[in-house]
Every structure is written in C-alpha cells, then in structure tokens.
Amino acid sequence: MIRGAISVASMAAWAVLLVSTAASADPRGVSTVHEPATPEQVEARRVQTVRDMQTWLRRLTGRFRYVGVDEVPTAACIQIKPKGRPAEPMKCQAGRPRDAEGVWDCVNIGKGSGVHCVIGSTAQRRDPTKPNLDGPTMILLGIDPDIPAIRYMQLNEDGIAAEYLGHLRGNAVIFNAPCIPPEGNNCSIEIKITAPTGAPIHWKFDKTRLVFDEYRSTQRLNFELLPSKQDQPDKPRELEQ
C-alpha cells in the first residue's frame, strides 16, 4: 500500500517536472511540444493524398512517344594489386549511353484513375536474362488507399512481374524496389516519374548495383514523354465498358 502510494507520488512528480521543462524550453513560456494529429486529421490527410494521387495518375493517360538515353554500364571493373604495394584504385569502364525511343500508350481503367500502359521500344534487346525496357513492357498503376501509395506492376516479355511502391512528392512519384534476381542483394531500383500539368512527362529509371561493395554501377534510362500526333494526353482515354 505504502509502496503504491510512493510510486504514484513519484510519477506525479515526474509529470510536473516534464511539464515545467517543456514550458521552460521556450523563453516566452509557451510550450513547444507539438500536439499529435488527431485521427480525424490523419484521415483527412490520407483522403487528400489519395485525391492527389488520382489527379496525378490521370496525367499519364494518353499516347506518347518517348525519346531519351539508355545508359548501361559494361560492369568491367579492374583493380590492380601489385606485390608489396597498396592496391590501385578500382577502374571501371564508363557506361555507354545509347539513344532510345519508342511508344508509350496508356489508358484509364474505366472511369477510375487506374492506368494501364503498354511500352513499345524500337531498340534491340541486348541481354535477355536481365529485365529491361528493350522489349515491350506492360505496366499497371493503381492506388493503395491504406498506405496511401501508388502501386506499380511491370510485366516484361519473359513473364516476369516486378512490383514497386511509390509515394507522391510534388509532381513526382518515386518508386523503390530491390532488383529482380539474379542481380543479387546489392542492387536496387528507383523509378521517378515526374508528371507536371501540361508539360512533358519525365521518366527516370535508375538501377544501382554495388560491385565488390565499392563500385556503384548504374543503369539509367531517361525519357521524356511527348504527346504523339495521334492522341493528345489532355484527352484521357479510358477502357470502354
């Protein structure tokens, strides 16, 4: 009983101390402790983010041609270790940039904001064992309202499905995911799609791989999506019901 009373008294003392410390932290005597958002505020923020994502997704709809650069590293890294001397810095061959172009065709799914895209490339496929955009690719984009985030699933010619989760930051959505095997654990992919209103869509694909935990090898695809003559992106097309 006595022990209980002591513990209650000590807790009260701690509470008083904490309140006085928080209040005295600001010279004006105003508490600087931020009040946590109420559940209603959190929900309102979530709903607004979902709306923003819906607006953003609709910007992707249309038929585009893309032009850009596809930079693939040769991954030929050399490190010379002479006897009795410290190892020389690792030398890696720079990636060879290559022009890339193709067609990007996206439709809305029904009247919703979900987007289905087919990407066709005119480039020849180099390495059939690696996922890339050299061949035709299908992309499905939709919203996970609970997180909230945009889900992105890419299906390549080999039937391999890669999945990414992206968050809206201004006019851009950044998707992150580990690489598809056999790239290994030291590999990650970042896809950044910037889609401002009334401007070309900028699509950036960065695959970063650590070689020997030292050299950072990056595959970079940088595309601008321009409205094609056949279809304007301002007029969203949707899958017919």
Next chain:
Amino acid sequence: MSRMLKLRAAAGAFASIAVLWALLPAATPAASSSADQQDKSQSSPAQAAKPEQELDEIIVNGHRIKANRDPVQILAWLRRLLGKYRYEGYVELGDGSATVRQPVTGAGDCVAFGAAPGVHCTIQVSWPELRGPNGEAVPGGTSTLMPAMVQYGLDPDRLGVRYMQVDNRGMAERGNGYLWGDVLETKSPCVGIAGNCQRITRIEAHPPDGSLIEMQVDIEKDSIRLMRYRFEMHRTASARSGTESQKPDK
C-alpha cells in the same frame, strides 16, 4: 472446386495424423478397458447385452504437398489462364450469421504478353447492387470490376506467382503466392478494410483442355469471413497473344 478440396484435404492429412497420435493414449488397451468399463456401467441393460462391435480398420495416408517452385511449370500454369471467359458464380456478403448471396455475370479476356508468357486480363464482372439497411454502401455490395484489369507474372524472388488487380476506382489489390498442384493460393492484406484483414485468393486452373477456371476470393477479418467472391470462368474462346494485339504502333 472438388480438386481444390481434395488438395486441401491431402494437405491436412498430416494434421489428421497428428490428431490421431494425440488421441492414441485413449486407444491403448489400459485406457480403452477403463473407458469400456465406464461406458458399460453407464450404458442401458439392452445395450450392454449387445455383442461388442469392432470398428473397421481405418487407414490414413498422408503425403506432404510442396509448393511448385519450378519456373517452367509456373509459366505453364499461367498459360492455362489465357482465353476468353464467361463469368458465373456468386458474391456472398456477411459473416455467416446473416449472409446474402448475389449472382455474378460477366466476361473476361486474358491475353498472353511476351513469349513466357505474362498474362494480362480485362474483366467486366457485376452483380446486383446491395446496400445496408439505411441505404449505405457496404464493402463488396457494388461491383468495382466493371471493368478491372489484372496482371499475372512470375515472381522471380519467391519462385511463385505475383498479381495485381486495378479496379474501376483505380484501387490496386495485389498479392503473391505459390502453386499447389493446379491451384494458385495467395494471401495479402485487404485494401480499404481496417484491422486484421486478409484477402485469400485461390485460382484453380486445370490443364489446357479444361474449359473451366474456378476462382475464390475470401475476405477474412479476425479469421471471420466477411465476403466471398466465387467466380466460375467458362472458356468461350481459346488464347490469343496480347503482345501483338496490344503493342502500340511504332
């Protein structure tokens, strides 16, 4: 669904054996004799006069089913999904105490993408609208599959199947899972339902000559089923390639 049930039964065979072992002490002679004595003491004179009956021999065979992790066979299974379908079945809403079943109608078209292939499906599936007692919307009461798109592909990380479905509101449901015989089973968190909610999907696709694909999606919250989508997909046309049909003009 019969095959699916058989598979589940076979998978549960080990569990059955475990239960039998657990019950075994009760079947030992000492235990059984005391149990017999107790039964005899409690049974009526007429029953006690009956000759003792022996149970038939019960044989339980169990074999462990392993998920199929062979990419070639997974891709072969994916190929079974290709074709045009007529949808039948039902949507069942409710937690078992008061369930409502609505008939389903619709159509679907699954095309191959690439040589492997990946599978891309466009579906148009609906059921009569169902609302709450005060006219409010209830989860699953209205079809959001008019239309919807689904992509299925090989999951190279887990050597299983990965899928994503986007409905006509733009909401994405995704999952990844494994092949168990002819059945793909995936489990993923629910979308739009708070709490401990799981979406369990089972797709049973028989070899290519089969004309029926069965799909069942259960939405379970705290292990209680809230919804069941039971789709029977009757094939109306064979497969075609989506690579050519959906590839944009160059």
